[in-house]
Amino acid sequence: MNVLLLSQFFSTTKGGGEYVFSLIAKNLARNGHRVWIITNRILGEEYNTFDNIELIFVSPTLEYKGGLPPSFLDNIQYSINTIIAGLKIIKNENIDLIHSNNFAPALSGAILSSLTSKPHVTTIHDVFSLCGKNYWKMWGNQHAVSKINVMLAPFFEKLMTKLNHTCVHTVSNASKDDLIQFGEKKPIYVIHNSIVSPQVFGSETNPLQFVYVGRLVFYKNLEVVIKAINISRKEEPRIKLIIVGDGPHKETLLKLTENLHLESHIEFRGHVTEDEKMKLISSSNALVLPSLCEGFGLVILEAFSQNRPVLVSNLRPMSDIVTHESTGFVLDPHDQNVWASHLLKLIKSPELALTMGQNGNKILISQYGQESMYQKLLNMYNGNIKK
Numbered sequence: 138m139n140v141l142l143l144s145q146f147f148s149t150t151k152g153g154g155e156y157v158f159s160l161i162a163k164n165l166a167r168n169g170h171r172v173w174i175i176t177n178r179i180l181g182e183e184y185n186t187f188d189n190i191e192l193i194f195v196s197p198t199l200e201y202k203g204g205l206p207p208s209f210l211d212n213i214q215y216s217i218n219t220i221i222a223g224l225k226i227i228k229n230e231n232i233d234l235i236h237s238n239n240f241a242p243a244l245s246g247a248i249l250s251s252l253t254s255k256p257h258v259t260t261i262h263d264v265f266s267l268c269g270k271n272y273w274k275m276w277g278n279q280h281a282v283s284k285i286n287v288m289l290a291p292f293f294e295k296l297m298t299k300l301n302h303t304c305v306h307t308v309s310n311a312s313k314d315d316l317i318q319f320g321e322k323k324p325i326y327v328i329h330n331s332i333v334s335p336q337v338f339g340s341e342t343n344p345l346q347f348v349y350v351g352r353l354v355f356y357k358n359l360e361v362v363i364k365a366i367n368i369s370r371k372e373e374p375r376i377k378l379i380i381v382g383d384g385p386h387k388e389t390l391l392k393l394t395e396n397l398h399l400e401s402h403i404e405f406r407g408h409v410t411e412d413e414k415m416k417l418i419s420s421s422n423a424l425v426l427p428s429l430c431e432g433f434g435l436v437i438l439e440a441f442s443q444n445r446p447v448l449v450s451n452l453r454p455m456s457d458i459v460t461h462e463s464t465g466f467v468l469d470p471h472d473q474n475v476w477a478s479h480l481l482k483l484i485k486s487p488e489l490a491l492t493m494g495q496n497g498n499k500i501l502i503s504q505y506g507q508e509s510m511y512q513k514l515l516n517m518y519n520g521n522i523k524k
Contacts, residue, residue: 143242147176153435212241219245247300256303263432264315279385311453331510340420348421353384365476419443441497464497
């Protein structure tokens with residue numbers, strides 16, 4: 138099978154959606170399929186070569202800025218250049234199917250499909266417009282966020298369900314339900330995310346240390362954990378939260394940390410290497426993910442890979458992945474007292490944290506393996522290729 142993948146970011150380090158597309162490409166290539174990927178080059182990103190995978194870089198070159206999406210002009214340039222490059226590839230390489238990541242790649246994929254009659258699978262990870270009625274207003278209130286993007290994003294998110302596509306690939310049943318509510322009429326395939334099995338570092342665990350890994354954007358709701366740390370330190374004065382990642386909400390989080398005089402309890406690490414990230418997860422008591430909106434939450438699987446439990450919001454799909462008191466805790470995302478009590482519970486019961494982390498590892502192996510993801514992907518492709 139010859140597959141054309143479209144994704145502005147093609148990276149194992151710049152977000153869950155981008156990681157999943159790199160995994161799709163590698164699984165296809167490893168099983169003998171040929172893959173072409175049209176993407177923007179990211180400043181500072183290293184790109185390795187793989188058999189059966191060809192990377193085609195189109196303008197513009199992007200600078201990764203935490204959780205900020207590409208600008209409106211970047212999106213337009215990518216779309217136009219991808220359509221031009223894609224037409225040549227489809228003509229010369231006997232492409233069987235186009236698979237696009239969301240937003241600008243989805244627009245490019247829809248136009249290429251219309252021009253060539255090739256089936257088009259589009260991936261939609263989550264529906265932000267359903268993450269509360271004030272979502273886009275709050276997104277626009279963050280530091281350095283483009284006002285043009287804020288105005289156009291809700292329109293384009295709705296447009297994605299109307300663009301030419303054969304079917305939709307999404308990553309959780311919660312996202313599927315949102316897409317149906319949002320008006321999607323085409324078939325929706327749920328294929329859960331997976332991860333490459335990382336090295337298990339087995340670092341000595343610090344029971345007083347917790348870690349967050351992800352973009353620093355408002356809907357990740359880190360305020361509730363920061364306030365929980367402030368409550369918990371009265372009983373455990375050495376409690377610590379390490380925050381890994383960057384994004385437009387960082388200044389707000391730094392200000393809250395300073396206002397609560399938590400500088401010695403909360404450490405902002407910024408971007409770290411893949412090994413450093415896994416070592417931090419492995420050496421922490423637990424991972425925290427208090428998000429108000431997620432398509433999946435890939436970092437949950439990374440914590441399970443290191444035998445660490447996860448504290449998540451009682452919202453789907455996180456509450457579908459984490460089982461309360463078995464693989465972590467599922468908590469009210471607005472109640473810092475509840476978060477504080479469960480942080481303290483894990484500090485006092487390191488054996489409970491270990492048991493829950495080991496349970497999570499079993500779930501990772503049994504339910505989120507790469508082979509299962511690949512077989513479901515292949516079935517989706519085969520079911521939508523014109524015979």
